[in-house]
Amino acid sequence: MRAAALITAISLAAPAAAGDFLLQFPLDCTLGDTCHIQQFVDHDPGPGATDFTCGTLSYDGHKGTDIALPYLTDMQAGVAVRAAAGGIVLGTRNGMADQYAIDDNAAEIDGKECGNGVVLRHGNGWETQYCHMKRGSLRVESGMKVKPGDILGEAGLSGKTQFPHLHLSVRKDGAVVDPFAPESLESCGTPAGKTLWADPPAYQPGGVLGAGFSAAVPEYSAIKAGTADAAPLAADAPAFVFWAYAFGGLAGDQLELTVTGPGGELISHSEGLNKNQAQFFRAAGRRLRGGQWPEGTYTGTARLLRDGRQVDSFTRSMVIASPEDPASQ
Template sequence: MRRLAALCLLPLPAAAQDLSLAWPVDCVLGETCYIQQYVDRDPGPEARDFTCGSLSYDAHRGTDIALPSLAAREAGVTVVAAATGEVVGIRDEVPDVMRGAPGAPDVAGRECGNGVLIRHPGGWETQYCHMELGSIAVAPGQTVEAGTPLGRIGLSGDTQFPHLHLSVRRDGEDVDPFEPSADAACGATGASLWALDVPYEAGGLIAAGWSDSVPEYEAVKAGTADVPLAADGPIVLWGFLYGSRAGDAIRLTIAHDGAEVFAHEEALDRTQAQAFRAAGKQAPDGGWPAGTYAGTVTLLRDGDEIDRIETTVTID
């Protein structure tokens, strides 16, 4: 999906709480999945994540672990139990149709879509939402261990992109697994509920690719935007990003044989959960020289690079 080196998930010392969460998706954070949104920590109508960043929305009660494309979901990504417990509820009846898409069902009262609810000792619960219809692999009353497959990421319920929404509760109250204390200051370094070090990223790049024109946004989200390039046609580089803020900038550069052939930088005028940008150049007289072209998409914040994807394409 992205970046030159994957973000590592490293074991942490045992924390001072009685729930320890394993990573609940069969994906590599920073490579094949990313965290799109966190629990909303703002008590009013605004939204902020546990760092006081903007990766949340008003009244969001869970952690959204997202896939880079619809194609990635269709390949099948397993959801697993985050901790040992008893399955106390499932739903497996909601079609995988995104909110607002043709044929989308009424999901009032079923916003979670297909999912699993697990009860853990000490009054804890974890809930797994937006799973694929027909994929639920457990039953009420069943005891599961951390890592037990529960089903697959889907598009059921109130969702517009493929992801697992994980909610954590204790005695019926929502808990942010990154900062369980309800009154913690922004960026507090108290013990999280994660058994692994789950790094925070304040936005980044999801994917990048090539086209002969500015692709349709739906194709970018589906993972089908890339097309072969012709020597006598335009060359367009695109980047798909998340968690962008007003004032960020995206830079797209194309090089051949180490020499820059195109560069474009654009300021982003608003904060968005997801967005994409594309830019390119018409073929020169005589067409593009044959060979490999290197594209670099960089996301900048306050002049500093916060993420980068490098990608290549060959023109015959």
């Protein structure tokens, strides 16, 4: 369960006037819950990187909007990619593997960094491109006409990527356009003009993607895969660990982890970041010192704090039950 952030979403500009090119949200997910925007178009013309708010959710030369899924299990379950606007399919790719980009597969990805994807032509010089889609998921072919909201395929992990997501690029006459700030690509933080979104998505400067319980500190790969949560823990679990997974961390941020149970507070831990981190996790726990963990409900809360203010929080509960008495079976 997610609580409202005290650092509220930055107010976005109004959509373009009627008749202008407008975009629908292209992924079947709930922003801030089952997906988040990990990266925006880079607005720094030099070697640095800033998003359209002058924030850090971008990297040098990034040319699109990355809408990320929290876990690989979300991708495997299937999340539909939809046409952001009506148009004609200009090109597709559908056969690349869903895998993390590493040195061993760099050669097969070279020149195909977009992975599986679709390019749509919308008229008047506008194009949209949808990258990193799941292998074999595409439902369209070159030359087909699509309407806004038509399913193109599913989000995946193909091409040059380190997390399951949809990369949406928008172009006008071949030039990159940021749909959040189409009139100021080489500057940031300027007074808001129009956006290309029919319903402008909120900007979230970081957040907690999820949290869970386990009997040992999990591997980061298991967290990203969505397989790290072992709740409910057994009453005789050797340790009680609460972990949280977050994005958009800045140097100096604090990730605070607390757990309360039948006996009151069980875990209270806060750890700072010493550098900016696009994604990260932290864990805290206690070892079992004889006996069993008390039967009852345990509630863990993860809070991402920036300059002492809450950016986001995530709460998770589970119940530890006493083992059944063999004599009663």
